Amino acid sequence: MENQQLKKSVYFSAFKGEFYKSINSYNADILLSEIKQVRNQLIQSKKIGNYKVLDIDVENNLWDIPSNWAWTRAGHILDVRDGTHDTPKYVSDEGFPLITSKNLKNNTLDFSNVKLISNEDHFAIQKRSKVDKDDILFAMIGTIGNPVIVKEDREFSIKNVGLFKKIPETNINMEYIFFYLDFISDMLRKNSSGAVQSFVSLKVLRNLPVPLPPFEDQQIIVDYLNEINVHLSKIDQKIKKLNTLQLNFPFQLEKSILQYAMQGKLVNQDNSDESASTLLKRISEKKEQMVKEKVIKKEKTLPPITEEEIPFDIPDTWEWVRLKNISTFGNFNQASPEKIKSDDWVLDLEELEKNTGRILEQKKASEKMIKSNKYKFNQNDVLYGKLRPYLNKVTIAPHEGYCTTEIFPITLIKGVYPKYIQYVLMSPYFLNYAHSLSYGVKMPRLGTTQIANALIPLPPANEQIKIVEKIEEMIKPVRNLSLLNER
Incomplete structure (x- = not known):
């Protein structure tokens, strides 16, 4: 009753x-x-x-x-x-x-x-x-x-x-x-x-x-x-508290799943997998080649990772890296309004659903008033909403397009699974990191340097795929529970 x-x-x-x-x-x-x-x-x-x-x-x-x-x-x-x-x-x-x-x-x-x-x-x-x-x-x-x-x-x-x-x-x-x-x-x-x-x-x-x-x-x-x-x-107070717990439970459970995943506790490690250190070496060689071919600019040396920065332990086969180590982050391709074609997809921040990364709608340039420069992104780029990062708006580009400069396009080097990085950027430890370094009171943002230097727990390539599969297997019923609570 x-x-x-x-x-x-x-x-x-x-x-x-x-x-x-x-x-x-x-x-x-x-x-x-x-x-x-x-x-x-x-x-x-x-x-x-x-x-x-x-x-x-x-x-x-x-x-x-x-x-x-x-x-x-x-x-x-x-x-x-x-x-x-x-x-x-x-x-x-x-x-x-x-x-x-x-x-x-x-x-x-x-x-x-x-x-x-x-x-x-x-x-x-x-x-x-x-x-x-x-x-x-x-x-x-x-x-x-x-x-x-x-x-x-x-x-x-x-x-x-x-x-x-x-x-x-x-x-x-x-x-x-x-x-x-x-x-x-x-x-x-x-x-x-x-x-x-x-x-x-x-x-x-x-x-x-x-x-x-x-x-x-x-x-x-x-x-x-x-x-x-x-x-x-x-x-009544107890019922309200119970209802709040019920509403928050799926979100808290999803956060726990992601945090476990980032610590290497969601799937077993396979010693036959190529180690993350070997993967990291191949990524470094690939980036050097891209610099030589003038695909990207020569990068400044990133600061070494210190013990004080590391937020938690990870498996021996993993490596702590900075986001810029495994991506071309910072090499943004800006386009002025006149260079964007009428049938090009233009993504704004409000078209991303918070906490899920779901793209709510895709609108062409002809459906919008394009007045400012946009970032160009490619298929499979990770798109990170830097404005009010607590909204947790991160997605994977299904195809190329343009986005507001309040969204960072992140192009990853081969061997780094975009979906895994999406979950990293949506995980509790990264949300805490983004919150601690955001600037601006009313409209907090995460700066380019802070994203570039962000720590990423990097597993072997095969394990990244396994982790994503396990996350999605576990998160699907949790999100279904969220939908039931909303009804």
Whole structure:
């Protein structure tokens, strides 16, 4: 049973008088008679209005109640009014707050973003519906219900809000009325009028059936529901915490899978594989050849990797390298808008899904306004979103195209599997690295030097493929679980 359903069930039990056996010999009919006498006196002295309230009979009873209780109507035991239905003139300052249904939130009065009205309009509304401490406000339009007990003496006016006032010198517990209105709100919403916007009329509120216990029993029920609400609040907090854990679990599990993969703990090492050091030597030779052929520029010597930089241990057959060691990173091919053809693919950062690397859509240059230079990328390049790197936007180019300069194209040397590097750049240790070195407060970025010098745990070529296969085998059901949570 959900927490709200549990609350409704408990409230219903309370208003049926089921949770305790009353030993009170006092009968609510006597209480009704006393209230009627006081009410008539106040009507005669014109202190409250003489509005018509329907009589109540057995057919109006909503459910069975104890024999010493009585069914009555709200207008028989309370002074029920409502606020203005007109729109007063608003002022910018030195006015009085005008409370509407929108200001009744979570059974509290919210004075933020409230509009102010003139003194003249305020005092005119006060004659109809002056709000005092311990009165109950009730939203009559829009989200019907959400009753609020006024806890402090503060002057304000009300519009399209029901007002339940205690008849002076009568034994009515306003907290009991508050709890009942909170409970019965669902029924009022279901039976509300209005095709465009739901509303309940003042007549409906005045004729609302109310189960009335003797005064002492009202207090017992109030104490009981207050205690229950403390426990329900704790349950609600635990449910919210559990829901948060449930929503975060797939993401945290995926992070753990990637971190295990980066540490060489996801697949067994095969001693027959060519070692990463041998692979690294071949990569270095290939890059030297590319420099000679003027495919890439001669690179500056990268700083040596120190023990302090290494974030965790890796298998003996692996090597720690810098990203620039295994790629042509930095040799960007920039293109001005006029050099980009109308049918060329142009990728912007918002077209990459965070945390998954999924390309949400591919748009041609003709579908966009190209005003700035773009980076050209090739098929199988790793594309890394450098702006707000915590969004974890990394993908593999399915074919050549152009991208915003907020995305770094990374062309890898043969022997380095692009999909493996994508997972490296999306892994927890790399996210921490990117976060620690990003610059800019509102729009943090990772710089070119920081990417070039980033540490990469490099396994043998065959093991890279095995790791990717294992990651994707394990991540697929995890992402399916994420989709289920979102639904």
